[in-house]
Amino acid sequence: MGGKVVERGNWSRQLDFVLSSVGFAVGLGNVWRFPYLAYRNGGATFLFPYIIMLAISGLPLFFVEMALGQFTSQGPITTWQMSPFFAGTGLAMVIISAVVCIYYNVIIAYAIYYMFVSFVYLDDDLPWANCKGFWATDSCRDRSYPDFTNASGESALQYHKQYFEKKKKTTTTDLYFAEDVYNMQCIQEKITHENFSHVLRELFPFYPGSNFSFSDLNSTVVTSSLFGECKKIFTSPAGDFWSHFILRIGNSSIERLGSISLKNVLTLALAWILVFVCLMKGIKSSGKVVYFTATFPYVILTVLLVRGLTLDGYMEGVLFYVVPKWEKLADMKAWGDAATQIFYSLGIGFGGLLTMASYNKFKNNCYRDAILVAVINCSTSVYAGFAIFSMLGHMAYVSNRKIEEVADSGPGLAFVAYPEGITKLPAMSLWSFLFFFMILTLGLDSQFAMMETVISGISDLFPSVLRKRKTLFTFVLCLLGFLLGIPQTTEGGIYVLTLMDWYSGSYNLMIVALSELICLMYVYGFKNFSMDIEMMVGFKPNYYWLATWLVITPAAIVFIIISGAVRYSKAYYGKYVFEDFAQGLGWMMVSLPLLAILIVGAVQMIRYGVPGCFRPQPSWGPAKRENHTGRYAHLNDGSDKLDHVVTDKDNGGHVNAAYGYGEVNVRL
Numbered sequence: 001m002g003g004k005v006v007e008r009g010n011w012s013r014q015l016d017f018v019l020s021s022v023g024f025a026v027g028l029g030n031v032w033r034f035p036y037l038a039y040r041n042g043g044a045t046f047l048f049p050y051i052i053m054l055a056i057s058g059l060p061l062f063f064v065e066m067a068l069g070q071f072t073s074q075g076p077i078t079t080w081q082m083s084p085f086f087a088g089t090g091l092a093m094v095i096i097s098a099v100v101c102i103y104y105n106v107i108i109a110y111a112i113y114y115m116f117v118s119f120v121y122l123d124d125d126l127p128w129a130n131c132k133g134f135w136a137t138d139s140c141r142d143r144s145y146p147d148f149t150n151a152s153g154e155s156a157l158q159y160h161k162q163y164f165e166k167k168k169k170t171t172t173t174d175l176y177f178a179e180d181v182y183n184m185q186c187i188q189e190k191i192t193h194e195n196f197s198h199v200l201r202e203l204f205p206f207y208p209g210s211n212f213s214f215s216d217l218n219s220t221v222v223t224s225s226l227f228g229e230c231k232k233i234f235t236s237p238a239g240d241f242w243s244h245f246i247l248r249i250g251n252s253s254i255e256r257l258g259s260i261s262l263k264n265v266l267t268l269a270l271a272w273i274l275v276f277v278c279l280m281k282g283i284k285s286s287g288k289v290v291y292f293t294a295t296f297p298y299v300i301l302t303v304l305l306v307r308g309l310t311l312d313g314y315m316e317g318v319l320f321y322v323v324p325k326w327e328k329l330a331d332m333k334a335w336g337d338a339a340t341q342i343f344y345s346l347g348i349g350f351g352g353l354l355t356m357a358s359y360n361k362f363k364n365n366c367y368r369d370a371i372l373v374a375v376i377n378c379s380t381s382v383y384a385g386f387a388i389f390s391m392l393g394h395m396a397y398v399s400n401r402k403i404e405e406v407a408d409s410g411p412g413l414a415f416v417a418y419p420e421g422i423t424k425l426p427a428m429s430l431w432s433f434l435f436f437f438m439i440l441t442l443g444l445d446s447q448f449a450m451m452e453t454v455i456s457g458i459s460d461l462f463p464s465v466l467r468k469r470k471t472l473f474t475f476v477l478c479l480l481g482f483l484l485g486i487p488q489t490t491e492g493g494i495y496v497l498t499l500m501d502w503y504s505g506s507y508n509l510m511i512v513a514l515s516e517l518i519c520l521m522y523v524y525g526f527k528n529f530s531m532d533i534e535m536m537v538g539f540k541p542n543y544y545w546l547a548t549w550l551v552i553t554p555a556a557i558v559f560i561i562i563s564g565a566v567r568y569s570k571a572y573y574g575k576y577v578f579e580d581f582a583q584g585l586g587w588m589m590v591s592l593p594l595l596a597i598l599i600v601g602a603v604q605m606i607r608y609g610v611p612g613c614f615r616p617q618p619s620w621g622p623a624k625r626e627n628h629t630g631r632y633a634h635l636n637d638g639s640d641k642l643d644h645v646v647t648d649k650d651n652g653g654h655v656n657a658a659y660g661y662g663e664v665n666v667r668l
Contacts, residue, residue, distance in 0.1 A: 016291075017360055018369060021066075023294035023445025024352050025377040028107065029345050031442065032413040034381040035321075035388045037337045039403060042328030043321050047382065049329070049338035054378055057556040058342035060548035061513050063370040063541075064520065065348065069357030070366045071532050073623035075456035076351035079358070081620040082528075085613040086519040088600030092512050092593035093351030094457040096505060097450040099589060100350070102481055103500040104447055105275065106488045109268040110246065110415060111439040116267075118433035126432055128241035129423040135245040141234040238420035246415070248491045254499065254582045258491030265489045269482060275447055276478040279455065280471045293441040298380075300438040301387050307425065308390030317393020320403045321385055336563035339556060346377055349509035349516075352449035355456050362627045367537045391421045414439060451477070495573055495582075502571040503586035507561060508593040514557045515597055521549050523614050535622075535630060 038046045072079040076090035117127065127133050131140035235243075243249050252258040308314055328334050347353055357366060389403075395417065396403050422432045455474055459466040466473050488497045520529050526549060530540045541549075571578045571586055578586075604613040621632035628635040 017356060017364075018373065019291060019294040020356050020445070020449065021353065021369065021373045022376050024356065024449035025346050025373055026294070026297070026380045026442065027345075027347075027446035028414070028439065028442050029341070030377070030381045030384050031388070031439070034341060034345070035385050035392075036413060037341055038385055039320065039389075041331070041334035041337055042325035043323060045324040045326060045328040046334060046338060049335045050341065050378070050381075053335070053339045053342045053556070054374065056548055056552045057339060057560075058346050058348065058378075059371065059374050060545060060553045061348045061516070062346050062353065062374045063367065063545065064516060064549065065353040066357040066366045066370045067529075067533050067536070068516075068520070069354035070360040070362065070364060071536060071622060073358050073360075073362070075358060075460040076354050076453060077457045078460040079354065080519070081617045082524045083519050083614050084604045084608055084617065085601045086515060086523070086597075087604060088597035089512055089515045089519065090351065090457065091596040091600055092508065092515075093349065093354070094454055095593045095596060096508060096512070097350050097352065097453040098481075099500060099504045101447060101450045101454065102484045103488060103497045103504075104443065104450070105271045105481060106264075106268060106485050106493070106497055107414075108440060108443040108447060109264060109271040109485075109489075111436045111443060112270055113246065113263060113267045114415070114419070114436040115433055115440065118429050118436060121429045122433070124429065126419070126423055126428050128238040128419055129428065131237050131240070133237070133241065133245070136237060136240050137235060137244065139235050140237055140240050142237050236416065236420050238423070239416045241419075242415050247494050249494065250491050252490070252492035252495075253576070254492055254495040254578050256492060257487060257496070260486065261489050261491070261493075264493070265486060268485050268489055272478045272482040272485075274444065275451055275481075276475055278444070278448060279451055279478075280474050293445050296441050297438045300434050301380075301384055304431075304435070305383075305387035305390065307431075308387055308394065311390065311394035311397075311424070313394045313397025314390040315393065316396060317389040317391070317403060318386065320393070321389035332563060333567060336560065336567065339560045340564070341381075342378075343509060343513075343560065344505060345381065346374060347446070347449070349512040350450060350505075351453040351457065352446075355453040356449060358456070362536060362622055362624065365537050367533070367541075392417070394424060395421045451481075495576070495578065498573045499571050499578060499582055499586050500589065503589045506590060507564065508590050510557050510561050510564075511594055511597070514554060517549060517554055517557075524616065526550060531631065535627075535632075 041049075068079060072081075076093040077087065078090070080087040080090055121127065130142040246264075248258075248261060250258065309318075343349070360366065392403055418435060419432065422428055422435060425431045451474075455470075455477060459470070459473065487493060490496075520526070526546060530546070534540045570583055601613075607613070608615075619635070621635050622628060625636060
């Protein structure tokens, strides 16, 4: 290609990179996904498989991607000159990041809208603090129940008194409270059924006569498991606000998306404007933004933790989080969840780590950075768990529900459970504003890294054209992301978002990571990769890294894939299971990155032949001339081969004997 190639640039300071990596790795999943998986898998017990999976899969892959990006100073698509066959792996990374960026920014847009609402109501209660809004349904309830299992208790008697005054009842029977909690028609149908009456008489023989009526029962009978299916299902104000005002779900489905929400479209546009402004000048602009966005969430989490530990009922939540349930260790589901959480939380397979590391100085200690960022990420998840479970304990206390009933996953936790808990705090509007500002900063950090992956990946393919038009190209991609996100602002948009989230980062991430390891450890060769790392950090990786890269981590990835396949369930939202055509679209999202790996591999086999497509190209090595030393000194004098080569015999038969001949750059 003609034209002058513009330099890619570097981080202004090393702290820019560390904070950007922390911001990318520490995202929304640390706030809503980790706590949900922890409570579902036995609280503190979940930490054991979580830490083990960090050691055997998360950290080794984290180091691999960081070292590869720093060594090549290339984006995910053009970094595979050591083995052109695997260039499709980088393209798969870009595809995955691009798809995730589309729906991830919709979540950020929700946070922006909640921020606006919280700001407007700083002098008043939040609109979802009660059921007075026009969006509230008949099942909405904004006050806690007494403990009905002890109907003679003081709380229940106080409730009866309030109920009598409200309904102007004159009798003092303890049954009237049940009208608020149970479906009377359901109970009447049950007690008049012949078979049920027989069962009821055997359990409660003190009832005379052959025919029962509701007035014959007492609270002990009504609140027993016999009438469990007759209990009314109530919703919270926060839940109604989310479903019927923010989402406007109504009767929509994934087949009938309904009308577009103007407020959601405008906040989505603002979210993309924020991304564009922070990325238009490349990593030099985004590197400064993360000084705030990467650190501010820790301030809010600390404030929420301190406040949460002062609320009634906090101890129930904390104990639920820290007391192990050892029987859960025998459940393979807990190990599978731990593995996938480590994978998603660290951002492995998205290309973000590789991209950010590509802007590092060649001699940067990526070994230290990889361990530091990975440990910070996982420690943040554990730390956030204390803040979250103290809040959930208070929510369970005031609503007379179990922890399991107030916790949820995904958007339901961020936009229903947390907002509901915040309404129990003094100065609720201020806390709400700060909380959603934290959600915004957490989301933007990850969004910056994924968008930079897409921008750099494509720009590196056409450097002379796109790098000097960085701002315009970034604007075009952000505009495209906004347009593709508009369907998610419709009445059924949450279904589209859920479908994309369900399938876009699943098996394909695992295959990408496995492809990386096969390329670097078995094709290029772990000895060559170790020597490349030694050039950067001054020493070779020890046996821990070699054991995990060669055996343990690939086995862990296969385990994740198999456990995921065994536990596969169709995508759903609430009780709505998506239609088969939607599941098919989801599997298309899974297969697209995998097809990229296979198709590009086939093209490279045709272009370079076998084994040429598996061998490094003449230009393989550090990008800058100043780093062409030692075994890469040949790049300065035009020589075609390395000064020192690990041969097939040296490397146990791996196909990386010598540098073959071919074009300078890997092109798709």
